Amino acid sequence: MPMDEFEARAGAYISQHQMLQKGDTVIVALSGGADSMALFHFLFSVQNVWGLRLRAAHVNHGLRGAAADGDAAFVRAQCAARGVPLDETLLSPPENAGEEWGRQERYAFFARLAQAHGAKVATAHTCSDNAETVLFNLARGSAARGAAGIPPVRGPYVRPLLWAQRADVLAYLARCGVPHVTDATNDTDAYARNRIRHGVLPALERAHPGAARSITRFAAEMSAVADYLEEQAGALLEQACVPRAVYLPGNIPDAYCAQTLAAAPAAVRHTALARLIAAAAPQQKMSLVPEADALLAKGEGAVQLCEGVWLSIRQGLLAVGPRPEPPRGEAGSWRQPFAPGVFAAPGGLLVEVQLVNYEKMVNSEKDVRNLLKFCADYGKIQDNPCFRTRRPGDMFRPAGRGVTKPLKKLFSEQRVPSAARDALPVLASGGTVLWAAGFGFAEGLAPDEFTKTAVTVTARQMEEVT
Structure with a gap:
């Protein structure tokens, strides 16, 4: 017996x-x-013929009373007539349960079954469903992934009928004499998808016959675009990531160089921001991207993602976490404990503090004299100093200069731009500066023959390390 055209097309798909x-x-x-x-x-x-083991699953959402019970009985009868095992569940809907609640519960049930049976789940989405989904996503606000519609395969889910329109389905059922039930809620306009199904799609088909198939082809193209953008966004985030950055209270593990993100092409940048937002607020990821992008252009500030979680940019770093303390612009306001690690400093600098075995360092480095300009004897640094910005009265005695000067005067003599002076980090104990960015350590801290542990401090612009 020759295969039905519907079955042949489904098999090919x-x-x-x-x-x-x-x-x-x-x-x-x-x-x-x-x-x-x-x-x-x-x-x-x-x-x-294909060597498959077939099962079925039915969800009674508990929303339609006797009508839903009738549908469940129909499904049981159809499975029993074919000897196909059936798993079913009856849900208890909360007050004001909507489409999204039903979808989440339905897929949670399918996921449990797929895991229990080591199975794939076949859903009957059609070309018409796909077109409705694309239009729905575009209407509520979506990026490339939403415009890609329903994927043919995602995880354990397969959708063999995405090529078919409803007319194809109904004609196949009629030819084969297969009965089906009708959900009365599909005939109402109470749900947004129904309004698209009953009004928007028919209007598009009248204007452009074959509109649903055209939208489905567009969705396939957008799926490829979305894959590309997500790959590029992942590479961008990897490039911009500043690991172990001590950024906000709580030492958030990872932050991102805002300048690197801002310089990326808009579509890639938006996809990267959507990924960061989705980790904290998946329901808000697209609606908040314009705000996050505006924040990147501004270079400072914060956007709330959800309760207790903010996307913040401070000192050139973007991070997602607790709400940051309001930034203070006066000189001397920023502080950072003196300890090994990497942290962001004002002016877009990234400062790294390392403790090293001095003997091994000397033996392994070729240019020891140059290296010693940027390291000190860790044991000579006392009194719990901290990193901060300059303060009035700060004094500094640079190594090899033989003179102690006010830091303000030293900056002036070295022609440090006025706009940058308040942002340069220093390591200080009280009003005595032990290290300053661009100048190195103070006189008297250099390693000697008794040094066991040396400390190095390096400061670089963040774009140099991304």
């Missing part, structure tokens, strides 16, 4: 996307409606 292999256990998400019954009948017809 499954092969094209490598959805199923011999020996697979396949769970059909079976509501009893036209689409799911068409998929169920098709897979039942080919299961022996």
